[in-house]
Amino acid sequence: MADPMRIRAQAAGGNATVRVLMAHEMETGQRKDASGKTIPAWHITEVTATHNGKSVLTAEWGPAVAKNPFLQFTIKGAKAGDKVAITWKDNKGDSRTDEATVS
Amino acid sequence: MNQSRRTTLRQGAVVAGLLLSTGLFPQYAQAFNAKAFEAKSLADVLKALGAGAPTESKDVTVAGPDIAENGAVVPLGASTALPGVKQLLVLVEKNPSVLVAAFNMTDGVDSNVSTRAKMGQSSDVYAVAVMNDGKVLFAKKEVKVTLGGCGG
Numbered sequence: 001m002a003d004p005m006r007i008r009a010q011a012a013g014g015n016a017t018v019r020v021l022m023a024h025e026m027e028t029g030q031r032k033d034a035s036g037k038t039i040p041a042w043h044i045t046e047v048t049a050t051h052n053g054k055s056v057l058t059a060e061w062g063p064a065v066a067k068n069p070f071l072q073f074t075i076k077g078a079k080a081g082d083k084v085a086i087t088w089k090d091n092k093g094d095s096r097t098d099e100a101t102v103s
Numbered sequence: 104m105n106q107s108r109r110t111t112l113r114q115g116a117v118v119a120g121l122l123l124s125t126g127l128f129p130q131y132a133q134a135f136n137a138k139a140f141e142a143k144s145l146a147d148v149l150k151a152l153g154a155g156a157p158t159e160s161k162d163v164t165v166a167g168p169d170i171a172e173n174g175a176v177v178p179l180g181a182s183t184a185l186p187g188v189k190q191l192l193v194l195v196e197k198n199p200s201v202l203v204a205a206f207n208m209t210d211g212v213d214s215n216v217s218t219r220a221k222m223g224q225s226s227d228v229y230a231v232a233v234m235n236d237g238k239v240l241f242a243k244k245e246v247k248v249t250l251g252g253c254g255g
Contacts, residue, residue: 015213026221028199028200028221030199049212051211054211055209056209056211056212057206057207057208057209057211057212057216058206058207059204059205059206059207059216060136060139060140060204060205060207061203061204061205062140062200062202062203062204063140063200063221064195064198064200064201064202064203064204064220064221064222065203065204065218065219065220065221066175066176066177066218066219066220066221067175067176067221069218069219070178070217070218070219071216071217071218072180072216072217072218073206073212073213073215073216073217074212074213074215075211075212075213076210076211076212076213077211
Protein backbone atom coordinates (compact mmCIF):
# COMPACT_ATOMS: atom_id res chain seq x y z
CA MET A 1 0.00 0.00 0.00
CA ALA A 2 1.11 3.60 -0.23
CA ASP A 3 3.02 5.54 2.36
CA PRO A 4 1.01 7.15 5.14
CA MET A 5 -0.50 10.55 4.64
CA ARG A 6 0.70 13.45 6.65
CA ILE A 7 -2.22 15.23 8.24
CA ARG A 8 -1.95 18.40 10.30
CA ALA A 9 -5.10 19.73 11.88
CA GLN A 10 -4.79 22.92 13.89
CA ALA A 11 -7.58 24.51 15.83
CA ALA A 12 -7.84 28.26 15.53
CA GLY A 13 -10.79 30.38 16.58
CA GLY A 14 -13.44 27.67 16.57
CA ASN A 15 -12.33 26.13 13.29
CA ALA A 16 -9.58 23.74 12.35
CA THR A 17 -7.34 24.16 9.35
CA VAL A 18 -6.46 20.76 7.97
CA ARG A 19 -3.49 20.21 5.71
CA VAL A 20 -2.97 16.81 4.13
CA LEU A 21 -0.06 15.54 2.10
CA MET A 22 -0.80 12.23 0.37
CA ALA A 23 1.80 9.97 -1.17
CA HIS A 24 0.66 9.00 -4.66
CA GLU A 25 2.21 8.97 -8.14
CA MET A 26 -0.78 10.61 -9.83
CA GLU A 27 0.08 9.49 -13.35
CA THR A 28 -1.91 11.46 -15.89
CA GLY A 29 -1.91 8.81 -18.56
CA GLN A 30 -0.24 11.31 -20.88
CA ARG A 31 3.41 10.39 -20.28
CA LYS A 32 5.34 7.91 -22.36
CA ASP A 33 8.10 5.75 -20.95
CA ALA A 34 11.54 5.16 -22.50
CA SER A 35 10.24 2.65 -25.05
CA GLY A 36 7.49 5.00 -26.20
CA LYS A 37 4.61 3.21 -24.49
CA THR A 38 2.09 5.40 -22.76
CA ILE A 39 2.17 5.02 -18.99
CA PRO A 40 -1.41 4.31 -17.97
CA ALA A 41 -3.31 6.79 -15.84
CA TRP A 42 -3.06 6.04 -12.14
CA HIS A 43 -4.42 8.72 -9.88
CA ILE A 44 -6.58 9.36 -6.87
CA THR A 45 -10.20 9.73 -7.93
CA GLU A 46 -12.05 10.33 -4.67
CA VAL A 47 -11.12 11.89 -1.37
CA THR A 48 -13.31 11.93 1.72
CA ALA A 49 -12.69 13.86 4.89
CA THR A 50 -14.58 13.10 8.07
CA HIS A 51 -14.75 15.03 11.32
CA ASN A 52 -15.55 12.83 14.32
CA GLY A 53 -16.95 10.26 11.92
CA LYS A 54 -19.17 12.62 9.97
CA SER A 55 -18.28 13.30 6.34
CA VAL A 56 -17.53 16.98 5.90
CA LEU A 57 -15.84 17.15 2.53
CA THR A 58 -15.67 14.89 -0.47
CA ALA A 59 -13.71 15.59 -3.59
CA GLU A 60 -13.33 14.08 -7.00
CA TRP A 61 -9.90 14.46 -8.51
CA GLY A 62 -8.74 14.12 -12.06
CA PRO A 63 -5.30 13.35 -13.42
CA ALA A 64 -4.32 17.02 -13.26
CA VAL A 65 -3.79 17.02 -9.51
CA ALA A 66 -0.08 17.11 -8.77
CA LYS A 67 2.01 14.14 -7.63
CA ASN A 68 1.97 13.60 -3.87
CA PRO A 69 -1.16 15.68 -3.65
CA PHE A 70 -1.68 18.39 -1.14
CA LEU A 71 -5.06 19.38 0.20
CA GLN A 72 -6.00 22.14 2.59
CA PHE A 73 -9.43 22.96 3.93
CA THR A 74 -11.03 24.32 7.09
CA ILE A 75 -13.47 22.43 9.29
CA LYS A 76 -16.03 24.58 11.05
CA GLY A 77 -16.71 24.06 14.73
CA ALA A 78 -13.75 21.81 15.38
CA LYS A 79 -11.80 21.86 18.61
CA ALA A 80 -8.67 20.24 19.94
CA GLY A 81 -9.08 16.53 20.42
CA ASP A 82 -11.51 16.03 17.55
CA LYS A 83 -10.71 13.30 15.09
CA VAL A 84 -10.16 14.00 11.43
CA ALA A 85 -9.90 11.11 8.98
CA ILE A 86 -8.96 11.35 5.33
CA THR A 87 -9.65 8.56 2.85
CA TRP A 88 -8.58 8.41 -0.75
CA LYS A 89 -9.50 5.97 -3.50
CA ASP A 90 -7.70 5.71 -6.80
CA ASN A 91 -8.66 4.46 -10.22
CA LYS A 92 -6.99 1.09 -9.63
CA GLY A 93 -9.25 0.44 -6.66
CA ASP A 94 -6.60 1.09 -4.02
CA SER A 95 -7.54 3.13 -1.07
CA ARG A 96 -6.04 4.43 2.13
CA THR A 97 -7.32 6.06 5.27
CA ASP A 98 -5.33 8.01 7.82
CA GLU A 99 -6.46 9.72 10.95
CA ALA A 100 -5.27 12.66 12.94
CA THR A 101 -6.33 14.55 16.02
CA VAL A 102 -6.94 18.27 15.98
CA SER A 103 -4.29 19.96 18.08
CA MET B 104 -29.96 -29.55 -11.85
CA ASN B 105 -32.89 -27.55 -10.45
CA GLN B 106 -31.26 -27.56 -7.02
CA SER B 107 -28.01 -25.98 -8.17
CA ARG B 108 -29.75 -23.30 -10.26
CA ARG B 109 -31.86 -22.26 -7.30
CA THR B 110 -28.93 -22.05 -4.95
CA THR B 111 -26.89 -20.14 -7.52
CA LEU B 112 -29.66 -17.58 -7.93
CA ARG B 113 -30.03 -17.23 -4.19
CA GLN B 114 -26.31 -16.80 -3.74
CA GLY B 115 -26.29 -14.21 -6.50
CA ALA B 116 -28.90 -12.17 -4.64
CA VAL B 117 -26.93 -12.47 -1.42
CA VAL B 118 -23.77 -11.26 -3.14
CA ALA B 119 -25.64 -8.32 -4.69
CA GLY B 120 -27.03 -7.41 -1.30
CA LEU B 121 -23.58 -7.57 0.24
CA LEU B 122 -22.17 -5.37 -2.52
CA LEU B 123 -24.83 -2.74 -1.87
CA SER B 124 -24.13 -2.76 1.85
CA THR B 125 -20.37 -2.33 1.42
CA GLY B 126 -21.06 1.13 0.07
CA LEU B 127 -19.55 0.45 -3.32
CA PHE B 128 -22.63 2.21 -4.66
CA PRO B 129 -22.22 5.63 -3.08
CA GLN B 130 -25.12 7.15 -1.20
CA TYR B 131 -24.53 10.58 -2.65
CA ALA B 132 -25.38 10.67 -6.32
CA GLN B 133 -21.88 11.69 -7.38
CA ALA B 134 -19.66 8.73 -8.09
CA PHE B 135 -16.41 9.44 -9.90
CA ASN B 136 -17.69 11.50 -12.76
CA ALA B 137 -15.40 10.46 -15.59
CA LYS B 138 -17.28 12.53 -18.21
CA ALA B 139 -16.63 15.73 -16.28
CA PHE B 140 -12.93 14.99 -16.13
CA GLU B 141 -12.75 14.23 -19.85
CA ALA B 142 -14.46 17.47 -20.85
CA LYS B 143 -12.31 19.93 -22.75
CA SER B 144 -13.79 23.27 -21.80
CA LEU B 145 -15.41 25.07 -18.87
CA ALA B 146 -18.82 24.83 -20.54
CA ASP B 147 -18.48 21.09 -21.18
CA VAL B 148 -17.36 20.41 -17.61
CA LEU B 149 -20.38 22.23 -16.22
CA LYS B 150 -22.67 20.39 -18.62
CA ALA B 151 -21.23 17.04 -17.53
CA LEU B 152 -21.79 18.00 -13.90
CA GLY B 153 -25.34 19.06 -14.63
CA ALA B 154 -24.69 22.65 -13.64
CA GLY B 155 -26.13 25.72 -15.33
CA ALA B 156 -24.47 28.55 -17.26
CA PRO B 157 -21.67 30.27 -15.37
CA THR B 158 -21.51 33.94 -14.44
CA GLU B 159 -18.32 35.72 -13.51
CA SER B 160 -18.48 36.92 -9.93
CA LYS B 161 -16.32 39.01 -7.64
CA ASP B 162 -17.41 36.84 -4.74
CA VAL B 163 -15.39 33.84 -5.91
CA THR B 164 -11.63 33.87 -5.64
CA VAL B 165 -8.97 31.86 -7.44
CA ALA B 166 -5.86 31.49 -5.34
CA GLY B 167 -2.68 30.89 -7.27
CA PRO B 168 0.66 32.31 -8.22
CA ASP B 169 1.04 34.75 -11.12
CA ILE B 170 3.98 32.75 -12.37
CA ALA B 171 4.40 29.08 -11.56
CA GLU B 172 8.01 28.02 -11.73
CA ASN B 173 7.22 24.34 -11.85
CA GLY B 174 4.18 23.34 -13.87
CA ALA B 175 4.13 19.95 -12.17
CA VAL B 176 3.19 21.46 -8.84
CA VAL B 177 1.13 24.63 -8.92
CA PRO B 178 -0.71 25.56 -5.72
CA LEU B 179 -4.26 26.46 -6.68
CA GLY B 180 -7.21 27.22 -4.52
CA ALA B 181 -10.86 28.17 -4.79
CA SER B 182 -12.79 30.07 -2.20
CA THR B 183 -15.87 32.14 -1.68
CA ALA B 184 -17.38 33.98 1.24
CA LEU B 185 -20.90 33.25 0.02
CA PRO B 186 -23.04 30.76 1.96
CA GLY B 187 -24.86 27.86 0.36
CA VAL B 188 -22.08 26.44 -1.79
CA LYS B 189 -22.68 22.96 -3.12
CA GLN B 190 -19.43 22.47 -5.02
CA LEU B 191 -16.14 24.23 -5.62
CA LEU B 192 -14.35 23.37 -8.85
CA VAL B 193 -10.84 24.11 -10.03
CA LEU B 194 -10.24 24.12 -13.77
CA VAL B 195 -7.17 24.81 -15.89
CA GLU B 196 -8.31 25.90 -19.31
CA LYS B 197 -5.41 24.68 -21.43
CA ASN B 198 -4.85 21.34 -19.71
CA PRO B 199 -5.60 18.11 -21.59
CA SER B 200 -7.72 17.40 -18.57
CA VAL B 201 -9.49 20.69 -17.87
CA LEU B 202 -11.22 19.78 -14.60
CA VAL B 203 -8.58 19.42 -11.92
CA ALA B 204 -10.75 18.79 -8.91
CA ALA B 205 -14.33 19.01 -7.74
CA PHE B 206 -14.97 19.52 -4.03
CA ASN B 207 -18.40 18.72 -2.60
CA MET B 208 -18.92 21.08 0.31
CA THR B 209 -20.98 20.55 3.43
CA ASP B 210 -21.92 22.81 6.29
CA GLY B 211 -19.03 21.38 8.22
CA VAL B 212 -16.33 23.10 6.18
CA ASP B 213 -15.50 26.59 5.05
CA SER B 214 -15.85 27.23 1.33
CA ASN B 215 -12.13 27.42 0.91
CA VAL B 216 -10.01 24.63 -0.52
CA SER B 217 -6.45 24.46 -1.76
CA THR B 218 -4.55 21.83 -3.60
CA ARG B 219 -1.67 21.54 -6.02
CA ALA B 220 -2.21 20.85 -9.70
CA LYS B 221 -0.28 20.12 -12.83
CA MET B 222 -0.41 22.72 -15.55
CA GLY B 223 0.79 21.85 -19.02
CA GLN B 224 1.29 25.46 -20.09
CA SER B 225 0.42 29.02 -19.16
CA SER B 226 -3.32 29.18 -18.94
CA ASP B 227 -6.35 30.67 -17.27
CA VAL B 228 -7.31 28.99 -14.04
CA TYR B 229 -10.96 29.01 -13.05
CA ALA B 230 -12.49 28.67 -9.62
CA VAL B 231 -16.17 27.81 -9.94
CA ALA B 232 -18.72 27.80 -7.15
CA VAL B 233 -21.89 25.81 -7.84
CA MET B 234 -24.46 27.06 -5.38
CA ASN B 235 -27.25 25.13 -3.73
CA ASP B 236 -29.79 27.26 -5.58
CA GLY B 237 -28.30 26.27 -8.93
CA LYS B 238 -26.36 29.47 -9.65
CA VAL B 239 -22.89 28.95 -11.02
CA LEU B 240 -20.35 31.64 -10.25
CA PHE B 241 -16.76 31.73 -11.34
CA ALA B 242 -13.58 33.73 -11.23
CA LYS B 243 -10.52 33.35 -13.38
CA LYS B 244 -6.87 34.21 -13.12
CA GLU B 245 -4.06 33.81 -15.57
CA VAL B 246 -1.19 31.66 -14.33
CA LYS B 247 1.98 31.65 -16.37
CA VAL B 248 3.99 28.46 -16.38
CA THR B 249 7.66 28.46 -17.19
CA LEU B 250 8.10 24.67 -17.28
CA GLY B 251 5.15 22.48 -18.30
CA GLY B 252 3.93 19.85 -15.90
CA CYS B 253 2.71 16.94 -18.01
CA GLY B 254 6.09 15.30 -18.49
CA GLY B 255 6.35 16.58 -22.05
